[in-house]
Amino acid sequence: MRTLTATAAALILAAGAVPAAAAARPGPPGTDGVWRMDGYGTVLAIGGGVLREYQTTSVSCLEGDTSRQTGPGTYAAPDGSLLTVRTAHDRDHALLAADSSVGHRTLRRLNALPAACTRPVPTDPRTAFDVFWQTFEENYPFFARKHIDWHAVRDRYRPLVHEDTTKDQLFGILSRMVSPLYDAHVTVTDGDRHFGQVRPGTQAPSPELDATVRKFIAARDLKDALGREDFGAGRITYADLPGGLGYLRISGFGGYAGEDAPYTAERAELDRALNTVLTPSRTERLKGLVIDLRVNGGGSDSLGIRIAERLTGTPYTAYAKRARNDPADPGRHTRPEPVPVVPADAPRYTGPVAVLTGGSTVSAGETFTQALMDRPGPTVRIGQPTQGVFSDVLERTLPDGLRFGLPNEEYLTRTGRTFDGTGIPPQLTEPVFTEEEFAENRDSAFDRAVNLLGGRG
Known part of the structure; x- marks a missing residue:
């Protein structure tokens, strides 16, 4: 959750x-x-x-x-x-x-x-505006980092709201207020209408993008692969590559067990996939593993930790998590809580890993990437920076029924660094699913990973 x-x-x-x-x-x-x-x-x-x-x-x-x-x-x-x-x-x-x-x-x-x-809460448009603005004022941690004067935003937009403002008009006003944040965890929703946007220069993960990428990877990268299997409603794919390498694609951390499935069912489906893929014989013979997160819509952080537990033989800390906790001071937070990675009591792969990321690696896809940064085994990140949104989302409802979401947490490395806004950078930069790559049938990040793990790059 x-x-x-x-x-x-x-x-x-x-x-x-x-x-x-x-x-x-x-x-x-x-x-x-x-x-x-x-x-x-x-x-x-x-x-x-x-x-x-x-x-x-x-x-x-x-x-x-x-x-x-x-x-x-x-x-x-x-x-x-x-x-x-x-x-x-x-x-x-x-x-x-x-x-x-x-x-x-x-x-x-x-x-x-x-x-x-x-007490009953008034449902007039100005009350809704004030609750929206105040919620961000007290919880959003990144105004200074994004050079946004939130008080100036209020002064600009509040005069536009009056007792006759329609919900449709208010939806537009609230959306314009948060648009300059370019934060994929900031949303405004009214029924079927939804406002949300990603960092400039990136593409939001979508079923259409995922389908395009899956088809491209299957035809190009996996054309010589053996034993390709899909799990979790197609959100997890594994294949054995030539040269003793493995390829694991994860397009989300959830949605494995059907719509509205409880977390226990999601975890069970993930375990089934991992137990099928990471058999004792395979973990012994693999020379390297490519983990492809380049189109990953996020989901449950704990599922990412569960995978990390199958990729280490030594306990370590994935990251530390803290939340903004002073309504008047965005620089004050709860005490950072370390999130451990404990080796699973199951077959584990502890050899070299190449993690492929890009701007469509979002949310739990990013926290999983961060969880592998201090992995004891050799690990390298290849591709482009991730999206730059890590926090759980505070989902809120306004008195008039409009809904919105915002982040209020940070995920820290062992040195206290966070990657909100910028995303986690790759160690080796390669283009990711650009028009040129598609047109020339290239997948530079995948090829770099295979060559590196195979000792040819």
Whole structure:
């Protein structure tokens, strides 16, 4: 899970949801009660068999997801992930984890639900504008890095919003406000209409691009390959290349087990693919492995970590994760939490790896790339910089029903570096799926990887 997705008010108020008055009462020793999340602009009310999310800013509180209890301290989220809440060192501190994500979110107990969460929220266009602007003001970490004066943006666009502004007009205004960010994790949605954009000079991953690239790779790069197999609804492909090399293409970290499948099903399908590919005999004979992430739409970070665990015999840290947690200071964050890679109790390949990346390597495709940067075995990145978006996405709903998303986290290397905005650079630069490459039937990044791993480059 990379988001805590907003749902309609009808779901939140469905039978079994904990009443606000009951949620405000201090819970027994354990996890029932009201909790404020450190960072993330979120309050949780737990009790009566549900976990209810409230999306908060200094000017608003709106109801978000409702997750149903499945066991002691566990809740099924609407997106199919499993949330776990457990107390920490005392009854006033707790940790929340999602099985589809990495790391934890720190919770601090409140005596009562904030008063703003018990009052109706006006649905007029100006209130919606203010909630949108304030959410970015308190959570978005990258205004300074992207040279955006967010207060000037408010001063420019707020006068355009009045009581007669239509939802269609507001959608356009909000989209124009965030357009200069060129952040693929910033979105605005109204029904079937969706605003989102990628870094200039890059192409968003799409089914059409993926189909074009799959056909090209099959005809050119894999024409002499043996034993090609597809897994996970076609999102994972493996083939043995001449010269004792392997080729593993991953176009996403999810969507393996069908639409709306729970994370456990996604993980099981990934394990089936890895167990089929990384057999004891193959891991012993492989001289090198090409991992192709050049068109990867992202998904679950934890699935990427699961693959990394099959590529090492030594524990190491993939990266550290932190979130912006001071509404008034974008330079303050939660304590960075290291994300470990522990060798899997299964056949593992620990030899040389070449990772192919490009501008269409997005989100979890990038965190997986980052997870391999400090891999103990020989690893080289070839191609073009990744897209430059790493954070889980805060998905929010405005009082009028418009939805939007934004990042609030950073993923740090062991030296404290982040790659938001610029993307992870390759160590060896090659063109990736350009018009010239297609026209001349070239795949320079793939050829560089094969030559390097085969000792000819």
